[in-house]
Amino acid sequence: MKKNLHLKISKQVVKKNKQHIYGGLRWFEKKDPLSLLHLKQAGAEMIISALHDVPLGEVWEVSSIKTYQKEIAKSGLEWKVVESLPVHETIKYQGLGFEVFIEKYKKSIENLSSCGINTITYNFMPVLDWVRTDHHFINQDKTTTLRFDPVAMAYFDCFILNRSMAQKEYDSQLMDEVKKFAQTISEKEREQLKKNVLLGLPGNQHRFTIEELKEKIIPYQSINASQLRENLIYFLQEIIPVAKACGVNLAIHPDDPPFSILGLPRIVSTSADLDFLFTTLPEIENGLCFCSGSLGATVNNDLNYIFNSHQSRIHFLHFRNVDCFPDGSFNESAHLSGDHNMRNLVQLAVDAAKQRKVVLPFRPDHGFLQAFEKQYRFYPGYSLLGRMQGLASLKGLVLGLS
Numbered sequence: 001m002k003k004n005l006h007l008k009i010s011k012q013v014v015k016k017n018k019q020h021i022y023g024g025l026r027w028f029e030k031k032d033p034l035s036l037l038h039l040k041q042a043g044a045e046m047i048i049s050a051l052h053d054v055p056l057g058e059v060w061e062v063s064s065i066k067t068y069q070k071e072i073a074k075s076g077l078e079w080k081v082v083e084s085l086p087v088h089e090t091i092k093y094q095g096l097g098f099e100v101f102i103e104k105y106k107k108s109i110e111n112l113s114s115c116g117i118n119t120i121t122y123n124f125m126p127v128l129d130w131v132r133t134d135h136h137f138i139n140q141d142k143t144t145t146l147r148f149d150p151v152a153m154a155y156f157d158c159f160i161l162n163r164s165m166a167q168k169e170y171d172s173q174l175m176d177e178v179k180k181f182a183q184t185i186s187e188k189e190r191e192q193l194k195k196n197v198l199l200g201l202p203g204n205q206h207r208f209t210i211e212e213l214k215e216k217i218i219p220y221q222s223i224n225a226s227q228l229r230e231n232l233i234y235f236l237q238e239i240i241p242v243a244k245a246c247g248v249n250l251a252i253h254p255d256d257p258p259f260s261i262l263g264l265p266r267i268v269s270t271s272a273d274l275d276f277l278f279t280t281l282p283e284i285e286n287g288l289c290f291c292s293g294s295l296g297a298t299v300n301n302d303l304n305y306i307f308n309s310h311q312s313r314i315h316f317l318h319f320r321n322v323d324c325f326p327d328g329s330f331n332e333s334a335h336l337s338g339d340h341n342m343r344n345l346v347q348l349a350v351d352a353a354k355q356r357k358v359v360l361p362f363r364p365d366h367g368f369l370q371a372f373e374k375q376y377r378f379y380p381g382y383s384l385l386g387r388m389q390g391l392a393s394l395k396g397l398v399l400g401l402s
Contacts, residue, residue: 020353036075042388046080057088060108083121113246123253135380143368225265249315251289287313293320311352320365335390364390
């Protein structure tokens with residue numbers, strides 16, 4: 001009798017937690033070495049995904065969305081959050097025909113809503129949505145993690161990409177370090193750095209060529225941060241009314257990393273960036289994907305302040321932790337260690353969800369690659385065991401803090 005009562009109370013606690021904040025895992029469909037069964041057994045309560053086979057800028061059709069939903073539903077899981085509905089580069093720099101791509105974006109929002117998917121993540125980073133210089137940095141316990149080194153990145157920019165004016169854009173102290181780095185890097189290491197930086201988006205194993213990257217940078221040569229910000233506002237003024245009419249929440253993902261790379265402007269990196277964005281367009285549908293790993297990759301951002309300032313419009317959460325260093329480099333750490341107090345952030349999320357009377361989805365963003373997994377071809381950061389460990393840790397925090 002006592003055992004049955006304990007089970008009944010436990011189920012009630014879990015059910016109560018699901019009403020406030022719950023965790024899922026990202027899945028890349030046929031491009032993913034993991035199956036839905038793997039993710040379900042790892043503890044996922046829902047799936048975060050996208051239609052990875054639809055060409056960039058084209059409409060996500062209802063038939064394709066429903067087919068994907070049915071595939072996920074067979075596993076007993078549900079596709080709850082889109083990550084991401086990509087924004088065509090032409091929209092970002094307002095090139096010829098960008099209005100057509102905005103109209104297609106609106107249609108995709110409408111179609112997702114008609115299928116019951118009402119949280120859509122996106123970003124407005126030019127060209128490279130994500131970059132790390134080392135995909136297999138070795139931790140003390142021999143697991144590997146992701147690392148960003150500004151010296152290695154500047155070396156890539158100046159001596160592999162050979163971007164014009166690059167050397168003049170970096171300060172003399174950093175360039176001195178770059179020149180020292182150039183004298184010690186081997187040809188094998190140089191080639192690996194090149195592959196790391198040129199890797200495409202998650203779910204896409206395509207790497208840009210140097211020529212492709214140079215070509216993609218050209219349209220931004222005449223665009224500074226102010227102009228890119230104006231283009232983002234224009235884009236949002238077009239799509240927010242559609243999202244509002246459909247009951248969809250848009251969640252912009254912060255810049256990763258939160259500073260300019262390759263001379264490209266970035267405008268969703270700081271507290272000031274977010275304040276401007278949400279003051280200019282205060283509609284609640286103009287929301288934030290709170291990524292503690294992206295925003296936390298610089299010591300200049302106060303994560304608690306950012307969360308509290310914008311908690312009413314946080315529609316999706318990425319819990320990731322980092323170790324930041326004085327030279328501007330950072331390593332992705334275990335979820336409950338690192339420079340940021342994950343307990344505090346989870347508590348803020350639980351309290352916000354209760355206060356708003358909403359369900360907030362989260363995912364453990366990235367995870368260590370463990371020795372057993374090195375035989376598999378995971379996209380960097382998207383191992384099974386590392387993310388499962390992160391999800392378990394975070395779900396434990398949620399349970400304890402609710």
